[in-house]
Amino acid sequence: MSTGRDESLTGENATDIRGFVLEALEVSGAVFREVSEDLILAEVTVEIPPLFFDPPRLEKQSLNLVFDPETASRYPGAELATKNSPRLQWFIAGLKKRGRLTLQTLVSDPAAAGEKIRAQCPELPAGQPHSEIFRPWLLVNYVVARYADQLWEEPVSLGIDMSSGEIFEGFFALLEKAGMKPGVPAGQIARQVIPLEKAFALLRGFLAKKIAAADRSWYKNARRCYEEELFCLYRYYHEKTGISRLNPEFTRKAKELYEQFRPRIEVRPVNFGLIYLPEFLYTTEKGRLRFCPLLGRIRTGTREELAGGEATTEIPEAYAEKNPEEKSAGESSVESCPGKSPVKNRPGEISSQEPAGAIPDEEVISLHNGKE
Amino acid sequence: MEKRLAILCTEEEFSPKIHFFDDLALFEEEIANNAWDTWQAFALRLRAEELAQRQGGEELLVLTELKERWEQVGLIPYEHQIATVKRVINEMHGRAILADEVGLGKTIEAGMIIKEYILRGVVKKVLILTPASLCRQWAAELSQKFALYPVIARGPMDWKRYDLIVCSLDTAKKEENRRELQAIPFDLVVVDEAHKLKNPATLNHGLVSGLKKRFFLLLTATPFQNDLKELFNLISLLRPGQLGNYRAFRRRFMKDKRETQNTAELRSLLQEVMIRNRRGPRIQLPPRRVATLPLLPSPVEKEFYQAVTDFVRREYRRQQQAAVNPLTLLTLQREVCSSSFAAAGTLYKLCTKSGETDGTRIVTLLEKAAALKENAKMNLVEAILSQLEKEKVLIFTEFRATQQYIGSRLQRKGIPVLSFDGTMSASKKDFTIHRFRTDPRYPVLVCTEAGGEGINLQFCRTMINYDLPWNPMRLEQRIGRLHRLGQTREVYVYNLVTTGTIEEYLLQLLIEKVRLFDRVIGNSQRIIDYFTKSSFEARVMEALINTENDAELSERFTALGAEIEEELRRAQTDRPAGFALLDELSTGENELH
Numbered sequence: 017m018s019t020g021r022d023e024s025l026t027g028e029n030a031t032d033i034r035g036f037v038l039e040a041l042e043v044s045g046a047v048f049r050e051v052s053e054d055l056i057l058a059e060v061t062v063e064i065p066p067l068f069f070d071p072p073r074l075e076k077q078s079l080n081l082v083f084d085p086e087t088a089s090r091y092p093g094a095e096l097a098t099k100n101s102p103r104l105q106w107f108i109a110g111l112k113k114r115g116r117l118t119l120q121t122l123v124s125d126p127a128a129a130g131e132k133i134r135a136q137c138p139e140l141p142a143g144q145p146h147s148e149i150f151r152p153w154l155l156v157n158y159v160v161a162r163y164a165d166q167l168w169e170e171p172v173s174l175g176i177d178m179s180s181g182e183i184f185e186g187f188f189a190l191l192e193k194a195g196m197k198p199g200v201p202a203g204q205i206a207r208q209v210i211p212l213e214k215a216f217a218l219l220r221g222f223l224a225k226k227i228a229a230a231d232r233s234w235y236k237n238a239r240r241c242y243e244e245e246l247f248c249l250y251r252y253y254h255e256k257t258g259i260s261r262l263n264p265e266f267t268r269k270a271k272e273l274y275e276q277f278r279p280r281i282e283v284r285p286v287n288f289g290l291i292y293l294p295e296f297l298y299t300t301e302k303g304r305l306r307f308c309p310l311l312g313r314i315r316t317g318t319r320e321e322l323a324g325g326e327a328t329t330e331i332p333e334a335y336a337e338k339n340p341e342e343k344s345a346g347e348s349s350v351e352s353c354p355g356k357s358p359v360k361n362r363p364g365e366i367s368s369q370e371p372a373g374a375i376p377d378e379e380v381i382s383l384h385n386g387k388e
Numbered sequence: 389m390e391k392r393l394a395i396l397c398t399e400e401e402f403s404p405k406i407h408f409f410d411d412l413a414l415f416e417e418e419i420a421n422n423a424w425d426t427w428q429a430f431a432l433r434l435r436a437e438e439l440a441q442r443q444g445g446e447e448l449l450v451l452t453e454l455k456e457r458w459e460q461v462g463l464i465p466y467e468h469q470i471a472t473v474k475r476v477i478n479e480m481h482g483r484a485i486l487a488d489e490v491g492l493g494k495t496i497e498a499g500m501i502i503k504e505y506i507l508r509g510v511v512k513k514v515l516i517l518t519p520a521s522l523c524r525q526w527a528a529e530l531s532q533k534f535a536l537y538p539v540i541a542r543g544p545m546d547w548k549r550y551d552l553i554v555c556s557l558d559t560a561k562k563e564e565n566r567r568e569l570q571a572i573p574f575d576l577v578v579v580d581e582a583h584k585l586k587n588p589a590t591l592n593h594g595l596v597s598g599l600k601k602r603f604f605l606l607l608t609a610t611p612f613q614n615d616l617k618e619l620f621n622l623i624s625l626l627r628p629g630q631l632g633n634y635r636a637f638r639r640r641f642m643k644d645k646r647e648t649q650n651t652a653e654l655r656s657l658l659q660e661v662m663i664r665n666r667r668g669p670r671i672q673l674p675p676r677r678v679a680t681l682p683l684l685p686s687p688v689e690k691e692f693y694q695a696v697t698d699f700v701r702r703e704y705r706r707q708q709q710a711a712v713n714p715l716t717l718l719t720l721q722r723e724v725c726s727s728s729f730a731a732a733g734t735l736y737k738l739c740t741k742s743g744e745t746d747g748t749r750i751v752t753l754l755e756k757a758a759a760l761k762e763n764a765k766m767n768l769v770e771a772i773l774s775q776l777e778k779e780k781v782l783i784f785t786e787f788r789a790t791q792q793y794i795g796s797r798l799q800r801k802g803i804p805v806l807s808f809d810g811t812m813s814a815s816k817k818d819f820t821i822h823r824f825r826t827d828p829r830y831p832v833l834v835c836t837e838a839g840g841e842g843i844n845l846q847f848c849r850t851m852i853n854y855d856l857p858w859n860p861m862r863l864e865q866r867i868g869r870l871h872r873l874g875q876t877r878e879v880y881v882y883n884l885v886t887t888g889t890i891e892e893y894l895l896q897l898l899i900e901k902v903r904l905f906d907r908v909i910g911n912s913q914r915i916i917d918y919f920t921k922s923s924f925e926a927r928v929m930e931a932l933i934n935t936e937n938d939a940e941l942s943e944r945f946t947a948l949g950a951e952i953e954e955e956l957r958r959a960q961t962d963r964p965a966g967f968a969l970l971d972e973l974s975t976g977e978n979e980l981h
Contacts, residue, residue: 036435043429085455099439100453100507102535108436115433117415119424157434159441162404165481165602166444167509171437188434196427216412224406239402241481245627252629255636269628275573276481276602279404286437287430288415 030083033104037081037097040107043114054087055080055094079103116287122310123195124148124203124294129309133296136314137305146296150201151308152178152208154215155187155289160227161282164238174222175291176215178208183222190310191291201292223283235279242277246270442509448473449507450500454534462825462846463533464874465500468665469493473500475663482603485582485626485662487611487970492665493873494607495526498578499534501605506536511575511603513551514538517596518580520556526580527554528843532818544568557584561591566598573600582606585625586618597625611662611970615645619658627661648969655969664970673871680883680895683768689728692756693889696724696731697932699753704933712738718929723787725891726855727765730787732757765884766797769852772882773803773832780824780848783834784866785855794834794854806830810838821845837862846874852882856891858925860898890932893945900949 034056041048041058048058057080064073080094081103088096097103126148134140158172175187184190210218253266298305306315425433448470458465468488476484476497482505486494505511516538518526523540530536530552538552541560546553547568557579560569577599579585585593585606606626612618620637623630631637631654641654648654685693700717712720716734723730735754739747773781785791788809798805806824808817824833825847833848837857848870857863871879885891931944 033439036432036439039428039432040436043426043432096456098452100449101456102453104439108440111429111433111436115425115429115431117418117423117425118427118430120427156410157437158410159437161442161509163510165510167442168444169441169509171434171441173434188431192431198424198426212416213412216410220408220410223408227404227406235402235404242402248627248629250629252624252633255633272600272602274401275600279402281404281406282409283406284409285415287433288418289430 030098033097033099034083037083037104037107040111044110054082054084055091057081118198118287118289119200120191120196120198120289121150121201121292122191122294123197124201125309126296129294129296129307132309132312133298133305133307133314136312140298140300140305144298144300146298147204149204149206149295149297150292151206151295153187153291153293154178154212154219155191155291156219157188157286157288158223159284159286160223161284162234162279163282164235164279165241165276168234171286172223172226174219176210176219178210178215179206181210181214181218183218184311185226191289194310196291201294203294205292206295220283227281238277238279242273245273245277249273442507444508444510446474446478448477448500448504450504450534453507454503457535458533461532462844462874463496465496466493466873469497469500472497472663472665473504476501476605477504480661482576483605483626483661485606485608485611485622487608487662487664489609489664489666494609495529495580496533498580498605498607499530499536502530502576502578503534503536505576505603513572513574514553514576514578515569515574515599515601516552516554516578516580517557517560518554519584520558522580523554523556528817530554547572557592557595561595566591566595569595570598570600574602576603576605577601578605578607580607582608582622583610583612583618586612586621588621588625593621593625616642616648617645623658623661630661631657651969658969673873674875674878676867676871676879676881678881678883678899680885680899681768681772682885682887682892683764685886685888686764688756688760689764689886690888692728692731692753692760693724693886695753695756696720696735697890699749701933704929718925721890721929721932722855722858723789725886725889726785726787727763727790727793728757728760729763729793730789733787733789762797763793765854765886766794768884769794769854770798770801772852773798776831776850778828779831779850781832782845782848782851782870783832783854784837784851785834786837786857787855788836790854791834791836798832798834803832804830806833807835808833808843809836817843824848837866843869844872844874845869846872846876849875849877850880850882852884854884856883856885856894856898858894858928860924863898888938890928890941893931893941894928897945897949897952 037056038048038050041056041060044060046058046060048056050056057078059076059078061074062077064075080091081097082088082091082094083097085096085098088094095101095103097107126146130142130144130146134142153175155173155175158174160170160172162168162170173186173188175184175191176182177184249266249269253263293308293310296307296309298307303316307313308315450473451465451470457463472486472488476482476486482501486497488494488497502511502514502516506514516526527538527540530538536552538554539546539550541547541550541553541555543559544564546555547565555565559565577596579596585596587593588597604626606622608622611622617634617638620631620634624634632640641648641650643649700721703712704714704717716738720731720734720738723734732754735750735757738750739754769783783794785794788811791807791809795805795807806820808820812820820833821843824830824845833845835843851866851870853863853866857866867879867881883895885895927948931941931948935941935944
């Protein structure tokens with residue numbers, strides 16, 4: 017997945033769902049007891065809709081939850097929380113009010129960072145003096161939905177460096193493995209160069225390019241179906257008469273078919289995070305090194321270029337047309353984190369590795385519907 | 389053609405447009421409001437999104453989503469139903485004719501498809517068009533079995549306001565509604581009893597053809613009856629061009645209006661858009677066990693029955709001069725067969741309307757009815773119930789007055805009774821069924837026919853026909869409440885019949901000629917039509933009116949029995965080749981072996 021989660025997290029087996037429900041109970045402050053591997057007893061607070069009570073009335077409700085259909089019969093009256101079950105949907109709906117925005121700082125560990133950088137730069141002596149600076153990143157988790165006569169949804173997590181405009185895919189998965197603490201860091205903070213509006217535009221550009229490069233078989237299939245249906249319709253209305261004068265019924269039904277198979281993509285953000293990532297600055301004979309432990313990257317540059325990120329004021333206009341792995345303006349070199357190979361996508365998923373397509377990202381005039 | 393079609397589906401037309409819903413202003417507002425949450429809640433929110441993620445594909449979400457509900461309401465999704473839903477969604481792109489034989493669960497299949505599409509996130513706005521008599525039943529089925537809560541639409545205010553609408557075809561085709569409906573883009577349109585759309589010249593057809601719809605389901609057990617053109621029209625409504633235009637269809641596939649040619653090719657084309665599941669050895673309902681329990685009326689009851697029957701005969705024969713409407717007389721005769729209490733209600737109403745001469749006679753009858761404090765039939769009911777310990781029992785009657793009498797008599801005996809009738813609200817009906825199913829304190833449900841329409845009581849296997857409807861199809865409907873898919877035990881039907889009444893002859897006819905209790909009748913539209921369109925009740929009444937004594941009445945019923953036998957024989961044998969075509973559609977996987 018593009019969030020970088022592994023199979024055990026995205027699979028929806030009983031253990032996953034149990035873990036999710038436990039966390040949801042914890043986050044909501046509910047009282048609960050894990051009676052056994054199969055059964056959880058909980059007391060939750062439920063809001064009676066304000067349609068009946070203003071202010072909304074809160075009531076306690078007891079839940080007996082089981083997660084495995086095989087063992088459910090052992091607990092009469094218990095509710096089964098499985099994929100698509102109403103009870104799981106209830107938890108999911110409840111969480112829509114939470115976790116929309118977060119402000120976090122990655123926990124800094126200078127010793128571990130020192131070891132990491134020396135692994136990449138053995139010439140750097142141990143105990144080399146360094147300074148620490150926190151760079152602001154915007155994390156946005158999206159859902160990309162592809163519609164034709166069916167719907168496929170896929171999560172995509174992007175992080176954008178608000179000082180340089182660099183975009184990193186699978187950002188949440190990286191952060192999830194690291195330690196986080198809430199709030200703004202106490203140390204030096206790199207200046208945010210990119211306004212939010214620009215950051216949003218860059219992210220859009222990145223997504224548009226990624227989508228253009230993705231597997232197109234889904235909408236090619238939709239087109240094939242549409243053409244088959246259209247030809248069938250033609251046989252009925254125009255086989256004898258030809259198309260010198262289009263039957264209005266034909267045109268109307270053709271539009272109906274187009275609406276059924278018309279492919280479209282919706283990109284919806286799920287939540288946003290402002291994340292501060294620590295970086296370590298080293299001064300060497302050759303110049304300055306900047307090391308980001310989370311991304312495992314070393315950047316080199318002149319003193320001016322690397323001074324607190326101030327040098328990255330020039331944001332390339334067409335950044336979105338660049339691969340995130342490519343250089344950013346103001347940086348003399350970018351090296352990939354060792355062992356960090358490009359994310360392998362599963363068939364049918366959006367992949368930035370495939371050749372770019374020609375999906376227009378501006379508005380398109382539809383012959384069926386006028387301007388979209 | 390190529391040029392024009394190319395214009396209609398250019399590369400650009402089918403390049404997906406990207407719509408971003410990242411609202412910067414909203415994001416900035418949230419920051420300004422300091423709406424920061426913990427890292428745990430943030431991560432959990434993302435996890436929730438992943439769990440709710442929707443994917444097209446082979447797996448049906450509806451099966452897990454509704455598993456618990458179906459266990460509660462006793463619905464078992466059958467293999468043929470699941471296969472149908474998968475095929476409609478994955479192969480037929482949501483446009484299909486569901487043409488299962490009567491009783492194999494077309495409504496369940498349609499409900500599963502609607503729910504599946506909603507769960508997959510591709511359908512929101514749904515319109516279900518049915519005959520007026522089925523609107524409530526559809527609404528009830530969708531809410532009970534699919535946790536879908538449609539609105540039964542009445543007028544122009546409803547179309548845009550609600551996303552899930554059930555509406556009668558008659559309401560929808562009214563000019564003011566039709567215009568509004570045809571302007572709304574529906575994601576899914578479902579038409580029940582779709583054979584009503586077989587004629588393109590009708591308003592029904594015009595309405596449905598003109599609706600904007602992405603997915604489209606037509607439900608009918610009889611895609612055509614007499615003319616292959618009906619089949620062509622229905623298929624062309626769903627997918628114009630599937631069978632070419634009518635001229636091409638007639639030339640290639642019609643020998644005459646009922647006989648086909650190039651049948652294999654036609655069958656193959658039909659299979660692309662139509663699914664027809666048929667009964668076969670795979671689906672065998674458990675047997676019906678029938679006990680006919682004759683009972684002797686008390687002398688006073690007998691006298692009352694005879695007096696009312698004489699009155700009805702005399703009035704009926706007076707025709708134009710009659711003081712009482714023939715339909716009322718028919719009802720009165722049916723009521724007197726049911727109970728004195730049912731007849732008393734109609735007699736009272738007649739008293740208040742009639743002139744002096746007639747009034748006197750009617751008052752005399754009403755006095756006789758009032759004198760009857762008990763009916764002998766109830767003794768028999770009590771005897772049956774005493775032998776059926778712990779068994780849930782459904783008692784059917786046609787009349788509310790009889791229902792009330794049965795209820796009060798059983799209450800007096802200390803047997804708690806639940807009542808179910810057509811005047812109850814949908815929620816009260818749901819509650820009553822739930823209580824009957826789950827509460828062991830209530831072993832008996834007394835149900836009127838109007839109330840019982842569309843309810844499923846497979847958990848119960850014993851029914852008592854306190855009286856008999858004069859239409860065999862209605863009796864079949866009663867039995868069908870218990871004896872349907874999902875019933876796993878033998879079904880026991882007790883028929884109470886008072887000797888010396890017309891019910892005695894009628895029951896004999898149903899048992900011997902219609903063989904109603906041996907099998908499911910009504911698989912064939914011909915039989916359904918025979919018993920409904922020709923007003924079978926009126927034929928029974930005619931037999932009563934035009935005879936003077938039991939011997940003549942018996943003779944009349946024998947003739948009627950012969951006619952029914954002949955009709956049933958024709959339904960089996962006199963099927964045009966077109967019907968064979970439909971039957972063969974279901975060979976192989978659709979045949980329920």
